[in-house]
Amino acid sequence: MLKETKDGLVVTLKISPNASKNEIIKNEEGIKVKITAQPVDGRANKALTEYLAKQLKIPKTSIEIIRGETSKEKTLLLKVFDNSKIEQVKQFFEN
DSSP states (O other): OEEEETTEEEEEEEEEOSOSSOEEEEETTEEEEEOSSOSSTTHHHHHHHHHHHHHHTOOGGGEEEEEOTTSSEEEEEEOOOSHHHHHHHHHHHHO
């Protein structure tokens, strides 16, 4: 789910492209992000990073897909190093 590393926070989630609206669903199985963009030419990945950046209030350049570029299951690296920002992101995903 969410792990702290020297490079930032690593989060594992599932993406559901082509949804009716952008939203984040948290349940026992993990985190699912619904994105309205279609999974064509990387549009869903771009929409995912833009949506998460807006929700987490971090720059888009601070989000990197490190695994699952073409899969629905993705591992993201959130390059946040400020302690208050780390806590904010952790709380966002854990609550």
